[in-house]
Amino acid sequence: MIFNIIFGFFGLLVGSFLNVLIFRFPEMKGLISGRSYCPKCKKNIAAYDLIPVIGYIILRGKCRNCQKKISLQYPIVELATGVLFFLLAITIGINYQLIIYLLIACVSLLIFVYDAKYLEIPEVFSWLLLIFVIISSFLNPHFLVQDFLLGGLIGGGILGIMVGISNEKMMGSGDIKIGLAFGFLLGIYRSILFLFLSFIIGAIAGLVLMASRKKKMKSEIAFAPFLILAAIISIVWGNQIVNLYLKFAMI
Ligand SMILES: [Zn+2]
Incomplete structure (x- = not known):
């Protein structure tokens, strides 16, 4: 069970990477590299605000700099990835197929x-x-x-x-x-x-x-x-x- 939960947390991190991919894919700019920034005020986001789900809750869904709303897509995709990784670890088992x-x-x-x-x-x-x-x-x-x-x-x-x-x-x-x-x-x-x-x-x-x-x-x-x-x-x-x-x- 502990490994399944670890996979769940790993999923949260992967989820925040998927968010970046979705937001940057249309323009293909800085897809992999490049620091995360607020799409509204363009200011870089501090590492501690990027913690999946928790960052969103601490900021109460608003950018620390410009106070504009952060898209709900971020925590939802992070959470969904975490849950999915957890469910798959249980269903498939911890092996190479996973x-x-x-x-x-x-x-x-x-x-x-x-x-x-x-x-x-x-x-x-x-x-x-x-x-x-x-x-x-x-x-x-x-x-x-x-x-x-x-x-x-x-x-x-x-x-x-x-x-x-x-x-x-x-x-x-x-x-x-x-x-x-x-x-x-x-x-x-x-x-x-x-x-x-x-x-x-x-x-x-x-x-x-x-x-x-x-x-x-x-x-x-x-x-x-x-x-x-x-x-x-x-x-x-x-x-x-x-x-x-x-x-x-x-x-
Ligand atoms: Zn901002």
Whole structure:
């Protein structure tokens, strides 16, 4: 358990790096190097204010220099990365496979936030996701080629058909690659669960957004966040859910 918690804290730190990537990616400036600065007053941020989540709480969400609000994205992404690292350490166990799963988690979070923010998925992110998934599948000692291929066919195929029918209004081609990647990773049964969950989460989120009048019926909503939430649930609890379903279906 102690190692899982350590991985959780490590995730908080990685999360603050992911935030920097998301904010600086559109301009590609000082992506890796370069000190962190307030996007409003451009003043460098002190190291002690950069402590994940805690820095935000101590500053009460305001820049120490200009008092302007700090985006809630910072603590949310940090916390989400921490929780995800913790859950994956429990699910996968502390082994070499965990490393590739953590990379998959990082790219997924990048896609999640990027799509939610800018309504687009950079090609490099979706390709990285596919590559990491393929590596992880081949590293898996229980790898089954037909499960891998059929999972991909379900995940990528069904989303591909939906993109075609909806004329890219509801989802885009970037979403197909994400569906394909998680389909490969999850195999046949969990891919079906994954798609099913993504549509349910999407429908609920759409209704909530419309009820709160943040979105209109026809306005564009990013779909990748729903795919990623569904994928996380399917990776962490997918086997239990599928087994439970099969048990009840047998009765
Ligand atoms: Zn400032």
